[in-house]
Amino acid sequence: MAHPTESVSLQDKNYFLVRRLHSLLGLVPVGAFLCVHLLTNATILAPGEAGGEFQKSIERIHALGPLLVPVEVVFIFLPLLFHSLLGFQIVFNSQSNAQQYRYGSNLRYTAQRTTGILAFLFIFYHIWQMHWFGKPVGGGAFELHGAAGAATGAMTTAVAIQQAWWIAPVYAIGVLSCVFHLANGLWTSLITWGITIRPESQRVAGYVCAAFGLVLAIAGMGALSGFRTFDVKSPPPVVTDGHADVTSHGH
Amino acid sequence: MSKSFTVTIQRQDDPHSPKYSESFEIPYEPGLNMTTVLQRIAATPVTSDNKSSTPVAYDSCCLEEICGACTMVINGRVRQACSALIDNVLEESAGAIDVKPMSKFPVVRDLVVNRKAMFESLKRVKAWVKVDGYHDLGSGPRVSPHEQEDAYPLSKCMTCGCCVEACPQFNDKSPFIGPAAVSQAILFNANPTGKIDRDERLEVLAGPGGIADCGNSQNCVKVCPKDIPLTDSIAKAGRDTTLYKFRQFFGR
Numbered sequence: 001m002a003h004p005t006e007s008v009s010l011q012d013k014n015y016f017l018v019r020r021l022h023s024l025l026g027l028v029p030v031g032a033f034l035c036v037h038l039l040t041n042a043t044i045l046a047p048g049e050a051g052g053e054f055q056k057s058i059e060r061i062h063a064l065g066p067l068l069v070p071v072e073v074v075f076i077f078l079p080l081l082f083h084s085l086l087g088f089q090i091v092f093n094s095q096s097n098a099q100q101y102r103y104g105s106n107l108r109y110t111a112q113r114t115t116g117i118l119a120f121l122f123i124f125y126h127i128w129q130m131h132w133f134g135k136p137v138g139g140g141a142f143e144l145h146g147a148a149g150a151a152t153g154a155m156t157t158a159v160a161i162q163q164a165w166w167i168a169p170v171y172a173i174g175v176l177s178c179v180f181h182l183a184n185g186l187w188t189s190l191i192t193w194g195i196t197i198r199p200e201s202q203r204v205a206g207y208v209c210a211a212f213g214l215v216l217a218i219a220g221m222g223a224l225s226g227f228r229t230f231d232v233k234s235p236p237p238v239v240t241d242g243h244a245d246v247t248s249h250g251h
Numbered sequence: 252m253s254k255s256f257t258v259t260i261q262r263q264d265d266p267h268s269p270k271y272s273e274s275f276e277i278p279y280e281p282g283l284n285m286t287t288v289l290q291r292i293a294a295t296p297v298t299s300d301n302k303s304s305t306p307v308a309y310d311s312c313c314l315e316e317i318c319g320a321c322t323m324v325i326n327g328r329v330r331q332a333c334s335a336l337i338d339n340v341l342e343e344s345a346g347a348i349d350v351k352p353m354s355k356f357p358v359v360r361d362l363v364v365n366r367k368a369m370f371e372s373l374k375r376v377k378a379w380v381k382v383d384g385y386h387d388l389g390s391g392p393r394v395s396p397h398e399q400e401d402a403y404p405l406s407k408c409m410t411c412g413c414c415v416e417a418c419p420q421f422n423d424k425s426p427f428i429g430p431a432a433v434s435q436a437i438l439f440n441a442n443p444t445g446k447i448d449r450d451e452r453l454e455v456l457a458g459p460g461g462i463a464d465c466g467n468s469q470n471c472v473k474v475c476p477k478d479i480p481l482t483d484s485i486a487k488a489g490r491d492t493t494l495y496k497f498r499q500f501f502g503r
Contacts, residue, residue, distance in 0.1 A: 016458070092424065103469065191489060199480075
């Protein structure tokens with residue numbers, strides 16, 4: 001990198017640290033968060049009252065109260081931003097040749113960069129659509145509680161997913177991109193950190209990472225189909241007090 | 252009944268003139284290799300459309316896949332012209348052969364490229380054992396057969412350029428030194444005398460263009476004509492730089 005700018009030379013000076021931080025942050029906390037997030041969302045499929053188990057899960061997360069925002073910023077948004085920005089630099093510095101050399105590992109190399117970009121775009125859209133950060137610009141659909149304490153987590157999510165026909169396919173592509181990027185990133189990180197060295201150990205790690213990715217993909221797609229088929233017309237389940245009927249009367 | 256096949260070559264008269272392509276019709280005979288084909292063209296440089304041309308410039312030296320000089324891209328795959336047997340190459344592409352110079356190095360003329368970048372990378376990682384000097388250094392330390400078995404495959408590298416040609420991370424935008432130099436750093440770090448410069452090599456591997464710029468496409472190990480376990484070396488470089496930086500951080 002021959003750019004004489006200050007930021008680049010600062011990066012060059014801490015090259016190893018910056019690049020290893022990129023690898024580490026992709027796994028923990030970002031990758032770990034993805035696992036928790038998809039498994040939590042998969043509770044929408046739990047038997048019993050529709051969305052009841054999901055509501056319990058998200059209320060456990062929101063029990064952090066005022067600490068939730070700093071936790072989100074420090075453990076999710078900032079690491080994600082760092083990982084993404086450096087990731088874009090890595091993508092721009094690469095020159096894919098998957099057409100010419102069609103080896104499995106080379107196709108995964110290109111896929112890692114493609115899914116990274118797709119995941120970034122999707123997460124941007126997803127945060128706008130669901131997180132209250134998006135409220136000032138027309139997003140922020142997710143609500144933990146409606147009026148009078150009605151449990152609306154599953155309901156608001158399902159309404160947002162079912163708003164248009166293209167949203168669920170976009171989610172499928174986005175979630176699968178994230179899952180592939182994490183599972184393949186886990187495989188390459190084992191090489192980066194020098195844990196798997198011989199081709200045999202890398203092959204075994206490949207099977208383990210593929211199985212890990214498959215479980216996450218099933219959880220993610222299960223959650224998506226759960227919200228896609230969630231009955232948005234039935235009244236939301238009641239959690240704290242018994243006035244859920246008030247909200248359904250109001251509309 | 253004489254068969255023939257077409258060889259299409261990407262040519263360039265000098266580093267600054269434009270690329271162009273020329274096709275030559277070569278009478279088939281069994282046991283040809285790419286180098287003999289280029290010799291046939293030099294003997295009668297007449298293109299397929301009967302125009303008089305010039306011999307195609309190419310590098311070659313050992314003619315037995317030891318020196319790496321005749322490395323070029325044949326039918327989209329980087330390899331040595333001397334060991335590219337035409338019978339095999341024709342099977343891949345049904346009667347036509349496409350030849351280009353390596354794309355990651357500046358072209359000198361036709362198929363001749365300047366691989367200086369690779370040798371500069373070897374200098375950066377100090378890919379040698381320090382034994383120069385007028386004073387008597389005594390005999391070197393003994394090397395166990397086990398260590399020899401690990402080192403020998405790495406020592407077969409001829410700096411031909413196949414690994415960097417196929418590497419998506421080795422390009423103008425990226426500072427990556429390439430798999431060959433990483434592997435040579437690991438080779439000389441394993442040498443009992445070469446170990447003296449171990450930390451200096453690891454410092455380079457941890458810096459810009461070092462091991463962090465590997466993208467794990469693993470093309471290098473698949474195109475390496477000498478079957479060098481390049482990805483083993485790369486993973487070892489990852490491990491060694493991790494441990495080195497930990498030691499450095501915690502004051503060894």
